[in-house]
Amino acid sequence: MSPDAKIRLDHVEKTYPGTKVPAVESLSLEVYEGEILVLVGPSGCGKSTTLRLINRMIEPTGGRIYLDDEDVTKVNADKLRRRIGYVIQQIGLFPHQTIAQNIATVPKMLGWDKAKVAERIDRLLTVVGLDPDTYRDRYPKELSGGQAQRVGVARALGADPEIMLMDEPFGAIDPITRDRLQNEFLSVQEDLRKTIVFVTHDIDEAIKMGDRIAILGDRSHIRQIDTPERILAFPVDDFVRDFIGEGSTLKGLHFETVDEHVTLEPYPTMHVGEDPTAAVARAREAGTDWVLLLDDQEHPTRWVPVSDLGGGSTVSSDSGSEVVAKVSLGATLFEALEQMLISEAAVSPVVREDGSFYGVVRLTHLNKAIRRARLEAREHYAQLEATS
Template sequence: MSETTATGRDRHAAAVAHTSTTGATIELEHLTKRYPGSRDPAVDSVNMEIKAGELVVFVGPSGCGKSTTLKMINRLIEPTGGRIRIGGEDVTDMDPVKLRRRIGYAIQSSGLFPHMTVAQNIALVPKMVGWPKSRIRARVEEMLDLVGLDPGEFQGRYPRQLSGGQQQRVGVARALAADPPVLLMDEPFGAVDPITRDHLQDELIRLQRELHKTIVFVTHDFDEAIKLGDRIAVLRERSHIAQFDTPEAILTNPADDFVSGFVGAGAALKRLNLTRVGDVEITDYPTVTVNDRLQEIFNKLRGSGTNEILMLDKRRRPYKWLRRGDLMRAKGSLARAGTLVHDTVTRDATLRDALEAVLTDNTGRVAVTGRRGEYIGVVDMETLMNSVHELLEEDRLEAMEHQHELEDARAQQTHFEQEGPGGEAKA
């Protein structure tokens, strides 16, 4: 893809984001679901306020009611008590079909209709609400471009012709097609492989930065919650809220033992999920392309002062790591030489993603790519380890401060016990 085309599409995506509907507040008041024949409610009097443009993650053990709570927001499951307000409007008694057309919904395994093309799937809700055909065609192209799929290549395909990750992207495009202020996502990335899941998470972070929707996201994976959420609601049984706070606050100050169980060991490493690759130094690295001649590649490697070089494919995506020994053994062809790039990260990936990718590729660095997989630079192990050490030092200082506070409190208590309430020493 030419740089001109990519730049034009970026401007187009920015224009789409600028004109789209932004998020709306969601208020849940004593929201309850009780199933006939059950002694206890499945969801018991949930009170929560979600800010406009906020991404809130529900996380909790299986069966705690998080998906039920989510589905009551768009009334796929009808509440038996309480109120739901979206943008200040009480939607509890609204026609549920009309309500769902105003709320995007993305689920695990995408939920695409197999007999419809990608374009027809995305166009479904805009068609239902009466958009004109020309506007629908333009919107399908906008949405595919927004989720990183070439409209010319993908809109005529059927779901069976897509990979799992591509299906999920189309599912998100369909959920956003009618420009809803609210997007509900029920474990949408749970059925794809870990690498694809990381990239889909990065894509959601990028989309949210552009669109500012209100997103409620359900997951059982606490690391995913930390990576994605502006705030996380840790839910107990019957959707009782154990803690509703920012990821950093939950990691550093869990409310109780139940929440601590979700945080688990290695809180400092989990905090790597709070820092993005774009927040640290991305450095350039010597590159060649598959079209370069062997002698040109050898000369560039020799002049680079490094022991390896990154080969890019015809679309300037990371392809292979080539070392000096690979070139010496190439004998005129690089077809079997070098090590394939197994993983890359985007600017929106977390430092934990980057660390895992470095360890997977075993090269001491990971390539950073743009929206369409094009090479941007690299992040190396030294940068990542410096970040880990900084987090560990922060944790050490916080632990020392907490210990000093406990000692001061004990000293004050001892003084009070010795002096008595009147300030005089006890006899």
């Protein structure tokens, strides 16, 4: 067992009565402390069954499940579940109880005193972005879908479990609310560092939410398990490649940032009132058809065509066209690509925190980043194969 493993499944199996084919077959898997491991795969592959096996809502028919070093296939199942937070797509709030009572369910079972429970309720409502004074005495029917899902997360965190199981928790929510809740949950996870097993059928959600992703085939056979970056850069077989789908190269750009992985290039610039002759010479030397106009604070403001700078013509603050596409240092290369596609000069200007011009990202930068990620992933798997 890895020293960092919080959860370990050792050849776990589940065969339902009356069937010969296992729903989960000889699954061995480790989940590291403080990480989000996402289980993703086609419908019916056993993702949710695997999740329910961990907290023994479903009893395994073979193998062992360990939390830390304890074999939990031998402990009381009810006590086990009180140690684990559980969030499902249908939320499952008790309709006859207030929000506060829902959140207090497990702490009360554990015998917490009233003051501690009340403090925990208010703390968790604040954590999930709901004002305690406004929401603690409401009932589930008075909440929107997004609010109810937040309460579901708060309830799962009620007794401060070290482990959370999340079964498509954002699947029934509209895309805008879903994206916001995903972002908020990731922000909360940065502080809480829970060990989380997260089930989804959506590869884009898996890429966004997971520290690691396990792509499952039939009967929960692991086809590939690794970081999102390496899976996107180097899918190990056709099954994984087909499941990820088209556009995996572009998705990989979400994990490369402008300041960390890209050596930015200078770009020909000039200021209002400057003699354009030198700027034209710089543009020709750089092989560009544009000059970037900067204001007195060095902020990029206009794209000026080199063809407009002939004959010693002066440049004004409304020359050329407005710079509408730019990114900040720290932006992802995917964001840079989006801005590049709408840029007059087909490059993405990069600005510092104060808005001053720093350099540009070109298409060649993206190409180099993609090729480097693929090479690193290929070398990683070659090393694993050599040591296995």
